[in-house]
Each structure stands twice: as structure tokens, then as C-alpha cells.
Amino acid sequence: MARVATPTAFDAIDPARRLRNLALTLVAIGVGVLVLWGLESLGSAKLTQALALFAVWGVATVSLNLINGTLGILSLGHHGFMLIGGYTTGLLILDEAARQRILTSARSTMTEQTLGISVGNMLQSLGLDALATPETLWFRYLLAIFFGGLLAAVAGLVVGIPSLRLRGDYLAIVTFGFGEIIRLSASTRLFSAYTNGALGFPGVTSEFGKSVWWTFGVLAFTVFVISKLKYSSYGRAMQAIREDEIAAQAMGVNVAYHKVLGFVISAFFAGVAGGLWVSWLGGVRLDFFLFQLTFFFLVAISAGGTGSITGVLLGTALVVFVRQYGDPLEETYSIQTWLYLAAGVLGLAAAGAFAFRSLRRLRPRLHWGALVLAGAAALAALVALIDPSAIEGTFRGFGMRAIFLSVLLIVIMVFRPEGMIGRAEFSWAALLREQRSGPTDEERAQDAWLSNPQLNPGGEGPRDDADATRDEGGR
Amino acid sequence: MLEVEHLRKSFGGLTATNDVSFHVNEGEIVSIIGPNGAGKSTIFNLVTGVYRPDGGDVRFQGASIVGKSTNQIVGLGIARTFQNLRLFTQMTVLENVLVGQHHRLRSTWLSSVLRTPGYRRQERAMREAATEKLAFFGPRLQSFRLNQPVYVLSYANRRRTEVARAMATGAKLLLLDEPSAGMNPKETAEITQIIRRMRDEGGYTILLVEHKMNLVGEISDRVIVLDYGEKIAEGSYHDVVHDPLVIEAYLGKKAAVDRAEDEEGSGA
Structure with a gap:
């Protein structure tokens, strides 16, 4: 059938492409070795x-x-x-x-x-x-x-x-x-x-x-x-x-x-x-x-x-x-510094929420949760700014590293439950945008033709007259 | 090719299959019909080794297959599709069909990792066979569709992929569990033709469970009717649908009597 597009099933094992991928991989390994060598020689x-x-x-x-x-x-x-x-x-x-x-x-x-x-x-x-x-x-x-x-x-x-x-x-x-x-x-x-x-x-x-x-x-x-x-x-x-x-x-x-x-x-x-x-x-x-x-x-x-x-x-x-x-993260800082830090994190979270909602076209852009975060950030900053004397002392952030990692994990799980890159895998074909996951215009037209009974009343494949008449009768 | 003899299976107090016997000859298309809960899918599960029968025997090409595991039975040459689609949804269409051929791979995992020439040759043969099986369904599962994950496919295309996957296992006997479920009339007419071509061109023997009577009537060489786990009729589609027992099973006793009277009246 002339309608059948050339199959792409053999792309993955096309010898020329495999050779090119091998060459690219070798070059990448070479570059990697150079980078490692450079980093190591920093001493x-x-x-x-x-x-x-x-x-x-x-x-x-x-x-x-x-x-x-x-x-x-x-x-x-x-x-x-x-x-x-x-x-x-x-x-x-x-x-x-x-x-x-x-x-x-x-x-x-x-x-x-x-x-x-x-x-x-x-x-x-x-x-x-x-x-x-x-x-x-x-x-x-x-x-x-x-x-x-x-x-x-x-x-x-x-x-x-x-x-x-x-x-x-x-x-x-x-x-x-x-x-x-x-x-x-x-x-x-x-x-x-x-x-x-x-x-x-x-x-x-x-x-x-x-x-x-x-x-x-x-x-x-x-x-x-x-x-x-x-x-x-x-x-x-x-x-x-x-x-x-x-x-x-x-x-x-x-x-x-x-x-x-x-x-x-x-x-x-x-x-x-x-x-x-x-x-x-x-x-x-x-x-x-x-x-x-x-x-x-x-x-x-x-x-x-x-x-x-x-x-x-x-x-x-x-x-x-x-x-x-x-x-x-785990060292000793004055409470004032911690407050500034908290204000910064909360402010970033509020700004992030705003950016996220804008990007996803969610309305209102300014969710009340973001407002609460921004309010808390402002409060922390204000306390740290206005009355440093009342909050004297220092605080050591024991375990802050684990907390940071946990928060990071929570953020990733909330916004990208499949992980940073999901199931996707690095490949040269993907990097060079060779992977075809979508149809070409021609294929799209063919697909529409196949699935639209008005354009394709007979269906494809060998069919005898009896089927055709029965289909007509059924409609 | 397939002989089922006095097959029995019960779940607790419920007898799902009671003394069912039938056979399927090579090159035949045999349909199993029956109202919901008649035990059609149980028969499939018994034949493919998902359940162990309580009694009776299943023989394939002369040898009993009772007690063998599902994957061994696939190796012997019986493959199935599922009523409610069990595709590997995160994998591509091509990969799905390739998995069906994995059991025939003769390379060890180590030679697969090392991509030995033998493995490469088999992999290429597997890909060729996969596209060949998918070609049964026309161009709609070709080209860009091959590399699409199954979860983006339409329901009908998923059904087709599942049939192609079962074909790719190299089985001689295919058990199709409602191959046209969820398809529109046009797609049903198409899959009917495809099933016939699978027999005529592909050389498969087909046992199918189906609810759509026009599909059953059009392609079946023989029809087996089950009700409450028992076989109540067997024969050509025409004979079976006029069997009073079958009408009773589907429509109730009164309808069966009315129907019989009508036929007597028209005959006289």
C-alpha cells in the first residue's frame, strides 16, 4: 500500500546512526575525562x-x-x-x-x-x-x-x-x-x-x-x-x-x-x-x-x-x-541572621508560587497561601530589622542539612512527582531532536482519513461486498 | 488442536465451570458466547494456566497442559488477550509487541548486555516480526505510532496492539477475550475482517469470547454457548441462536416459549 509510511522501527539499530552515536559517546567520554582531570587538578x-x-x-x-x-x-x-x-x-x-x-x-x-x-x-x-x-x-x-x-x-x-x-x-x-x-x-x-x-x-x-x-x-x-x-x-x-x-x-x-x-x-x-x-x-x-x-x-x-x-x-x-x-547550614549564626534567612526562604516560596500559578494560568495568580507566606516573610524581616536587641543570641542549625534535603524532596514530589526528569533518558537522538514521538502532517492527515468514516466509508483491507452493503444498511 | 475435557472449576461454593468439554481444530475460528458470568473468561484462565482446574483435562496438540505455568503455556503456543486490556502502558507500541517475543530469545542476559552478533540478529528479527504483526492492522499502528507510548493510544488502537502482542508470541492458538469491546461499529467490522485474515493469512487458530453477535455470526466456524458454567449448546451460529436453551439463557423462559411458538406458526 502506498499509504504506509516508511517504518521507523529500525532507526534504533540503523548502522550509520549507531556509528555516529558511538563517536559522540567517545567524544563525550573524552570531554568528561578532561573535565574530571581539570577538577582534580584544582587540588x-x-x-x-x-x-x-x-x-x-x-x-x-x-x-x-x-x-x-x-x-x-x-x-x-x-x-x-x-x-x-x-x-x-x-x-x-x-x-x-x-x-x-x-x-x-x-x-x-x-x-x-x-x-x-x-x-x-x-x-x-x-x-x-x-x-x-x-x-x-x-x-x-x-x-x-x-x-x-x-x-x-x-x-x-x-x-x-x-x-x-x-x-x-x-x-x-x-x-x-x-x-x-x-x-x-x-x-x-x-x-x-x-x-x-x-x-x-x-x-x-x-x-x-x-x-x-x-x-x-x-x-x-x-x-x-x-x-x-x-x-x-x-x-x-x-x-x-x-x-x-x-x-x-x-x-x-x-x-x-x-x-x-x-x-x-x-x-x-x-x-x-x-x-x-x-x-x-x-x-x-x-x-x-x-x-x-x-x-x-x-x-x-x-x-x-x-x-x-x-x-x-x-x-x-x-x-x-x-x-x-x-x-x-549547620553552623552557628545569630538569630537575626536566621530570621533574615527564613524571610528569604518564605519570600522565595511566595514568589515561586506566584510564578508557578502565572505559568500554569491558574487564577487568581496570588493565592491566599502565597499571601500568608509573603506575610510571614515580611514579619520575620520586620522583627529582624526593627528590634535586633530583643532577639539576641545565637542558634546552631543542627540537622538543617537533612531538613533542607527533605524540603527539597517535598517540593519535587509536589510539583514533579515523577522526579526531575521523570522516566526520560538521555540519548543522542533525544538531544539532537531526532526522536519522533509525533506524526508528520502527512501522517496526521492519513490518521484522520483512517478514523473518519465519512472520508473512508469502505474501511481499509480486503472487504467483500456483503460487508459494505451491511454497513450501508446499518447506517 | 485444543481439547478441553470435563473441565471443572469452582471458587468456594460458586461453580464457575462445570463439566465443560469442547475442542478446537486447527485453522478454526470458534466463539464462546454466553450471558455475563457464564464462565467464559474462567475457561480462558483455565486454558492459559492462570487457574488450576479442579477436574478434567486440557490438551494442546495432544499433550496435557494442566499444571503448567502461564509462561510455559505461551511457549507451547497458546497466547491470549485480556477483556479489560492489560498492556504495558508506559512502554511504546513496538516495545509491547517485542515483549511478546522475549520468551523465544535464545541469548543469555550477558550476551544481550554485550550485544553479541547473535543477539543483534535476533533483535532485528524480533523487530521485523513485530512490524509484520502490526501491519495486520493496516497503517494505523505503523510509522510514528510505533514509538508512541501506549497510554496515548485510542481504545481501539490499544485493542489492536494487544492482539498484535499476542500474535507476536509465536502462538498457534490465540484466545481473544472480547476483541471488539469498546469499538464502534465500523471498527468492529474492521476487526472482524482482521480476525478472519489472521486465520487465513496468518495461519492462526482462534478461540474467542465475544458479546457482539454480528461479529460472532460473521466469522465463527462453530459457536459454543455457556450458561452458569455449563455448555448448553454447540454448533454453527445459525443452529445455536435458534436453540431454545440458548434463547432461554439470554432472554428467559417465556421468550423462549414465545419464540418457539412463533417459529412453529411461521413454519405452518
């Missing part, structure tokens, strides 16, 4: 740390997003898998001096035998002494985070098989429970020979966790694997499970298998993230792996856009920024 330890933390948490959030966003399962046990990866990595690459310190410490519950577990010893027993030198620590670290990820993946399998039969809230509670079980069993006598109980152990090298190259390298690998997975047939099956489990099963998708698969892959990267995290912190301790960690990841995911890798990274950047650069 600010704080900036490097923040960047590295972004990458470490990015690995965790991107992997959590595979469960929460792609598979549509609310999982609250990510910190448990990170703990497994973290402790494994920590133990495997602990340096000799640190091992001696733990061995001689009176409070230590680790034994000579468990302290002997290290990648270095393993390699030496295999006769690979060359890989056990201080110069080749990077190789041992790589092996260690890989083992950490592997162990976490095994834990994911063990947790996943029984619990993924459940749905929704029940599953969330079970994953939360497992996360806590993992964390608490690390402190029990059963595992304390490996974990040193509640004390943990310091002395994990920070050489990798605080290096932007290592962390961003691992992040790039994670994003590569998870985005390729998301855009493969397996990813489509996982998204189908998120959309409608019953329909997915009825279309031949083995729901249980794909859920466990997603869970295990996610747990693997959580373990790797745990390995980077202990290196960033320079030690292993139980309270590095509180539920709070998973909570931060969930905030990052919801703020950025559940299901979107791009959005999740944006959200992670936001959370890490507030965490690392939010300390001015």
Missing part, C-alpha cells in the same frame, strides 16, 4: 571527595534503580548488600600493618586465621608473587571488589528466591528485614571473626575510593552494563513486569526468573558500591551501613526520576551535594 580535597562520593553512591543508586525503577519492586535492603561487599573488600585488601594492629588489640574478636584471608595471600599461594606487591595493589583491589560483588550477588539470590514471590508493600518489608538481618548478623558472634563484631576495622586503603578515576571508572562500567541491560530484550521484559505482572506472564515472560535476575545483578553492583564505599571511608564499621544509606539512595532516585538512569544520577548529585556542601 581541592573536598571537591575530589565529593566527586568520588557521587560516583560511589551513583553505583549504588543506579543498581538500586534497576530493582525500583526498571523492575518496579520497592527494595529497601540495599544497604545489606553493600555491607556484604564492603566487609568482603575491606577484609580482602586490609594491609599488613592494620592486620597486626587488630591481632594485637585486646578487644578484637578476629583470629589469626580470619585475618589471613586476603587477596594478597591467595595470589601468593597461587605462586603469583608479582601480583602481591604494593605496586599491584590496584589489581588486588579490583579482585576484592569483584569478590565483594559476587558475594553480595549470592546473598541477593538467597534473599531473592523466597521473597520475590511477594508483591508490593509486603516485599518491601521483607527486603527491609533482610537488609537489617544482614547488618545485625555481621555483629553477631557467628560472623565476628570476620567482621570484628560491632567494632569493625580501620585501615582500608583510601587510594581507590577517593580517587575520581577509580570511582568514575566503576560508575561508567555500572552505567554501561545496566543501561545496556535496560535496553535489551531482558530489560523490556523487566519493564513489562513493572507495568503488569499478569500480562507479562501471559506473554510468556518468566516473571520469577527475571525478578531474581534483576535482583542478583543489582545486588552485585551494590556489593561493588560497598567495596568503593569502605575505601572512601577508609575503614569498615557497622554504622557505615545503616538503613539511612538506602534511604538516601531512595531520595536520590525519587528526586531524579524513578526508572531513569540519567535522572537517578542527577538525584545522586543533588543528594551528595547537599551532604558534602551543606555544612554552612
